[in-house]
Amino acid sequence: MSNFIDRLLDPNSEREEGQGPNRLRRLPSSIGWIAIIVIVGIYLATGIYTVGTSEEGLVKRFGRYVRTVDPGLHYHLPAPFESVVTVNVRQVRKTEIGFRTISAAPNPRYQSIDVEALMLTGDGNIARVEMVVQYLVNDSIQYAFNLIDAATIVKQATEAVMREQVATKSLDETLTEQRDTIGTETKLALQELLNAYGAGILIANVQLQDVTVPSEVLSAFYDVSNARQDKEKLINEASRYALDIVPRARGQAQEIGNQAEGYKQTRIKGAEGDVARFVEVLSRYEVGEVVTRTRLYIEAMEKILPNMDKIIVSGQEDGLLKLLNLDSAGGGQ
Structure with a gap:
């Protein structure tokens, strides 16, 4: 092949061999073969691809998954025989519920989405809940081939699970002591739901940004x-x-x-x-009954009449008047 190309490009070789006119007639055919070879080479080169350091490459043959390749330079058969889908398995993806970030720091601006944020509590009140869900890809095959729009799936599943959790709590519990519990329970329930979907997604964090009441009843x-x-x-x-x-x-x-x-x-x-x-x-x-009775009577009279002159007259009728001066007797006179 190389000798043929050298002879084709070198006019002196044609004169030496005496084949100048015949060689010129064969020139268009040679150029056609060269063009075919170049086209085939370019076509085969389309199978060269690179997988990033944070990605996994999923090779498909006629649309069916056949193998997973690690980061680096690789080759697959050109289309339509084989193709590759790359999935970033280290990127932390984020879904916002109840609001959207218009511009990031240092001058952040947000837009409220009431249709997502308003939720009914267990006691019949309405709470306004805004949250952020962060997730990773833990199964690139499921993520790439089972989901069409992963962000929409995560958003809708999160909203459904959060509404279910808020519906089991009162308004006071949602706003105060049960707020962290709601976030934790939502994360567990959401992971279980996505596993049932075969989404290949790992929920890293569910963070409640703002939990309030609607603006119409805020003052009350x-x-x-x-x-x-x-x-x-x-x-x-x-x-x-x-x-x-x-x-x-x-x-x-x-x-x-x-x-x-x-x-x-x-x-x-x-x-x-x-x-x-x-x-x-x-x-x-x-x-001695008489003596004792008399003594008791005298002691009682002394207590009853402490500050009076007391004289006791005997009741015997023997012609004598018998007197007892208690004051002189008690005073020692």
Whole structure:
């Protein structure tokens, strides 16, 4: 072949061989073969392709997947025999629900999409939820051949799962303590749904950007929120007051209980002493009833009439007037 081309391009070789006229007649045919060879070479060269460092190459033969190739320079049979689809498996893709980013930092601007953001809560209220879903490709074959529009699939699946999660929570729970729980549960449910689709997608993160109420009721919501804050404030103040007053009340109750116990013991001991004295008086009364009765009568009169002159007259009728001056007797006169 090379000798033929050399002879074709070198006119001197034709004269030396005495074939000049015949060679000129064969020239168009030779150029045609060269053109065919060049075209075939270009056609075969179309099978050369490169797979990026973050990509995987999926080779198809007559439209059917046959193999996966790693990053680097590769070759496949030219079309229509074989073709290649490259999938970026390291790129973190993002889907926005309830809003769209118009321009990024440093001067970010966003557009609200109410038809996506408004969701019905479990207590019949409406919440406005905006979120961002970040995902990766974990199975390039499923991602490339099972999905036509992966972004739309992720968006619609996320919106459906999020509405289901919000519908199980009240408005207060959605706005406050259950917000992180909703994000976590949405991520798990969304991953399970995409696995059922055979999407070849791994959910990296579900982040709730903004959870509020519709603008039409925002002022009323703030009023309710302020009232709840006042309620919590009063409850906290009452709790602090209770923590202060209850220990003091318990101390006072303990003190009163101790005093009552002391009074109880005093009364018991006093009663026991009275009983002992009564028993002693009874024993004396049994020995001398008249003397004991008289002594008791005199002691009682001294207690009843402490500041009066007292004279006791005997009731015996023997012709004598018997007097007993209690003041002089008690005073030692």
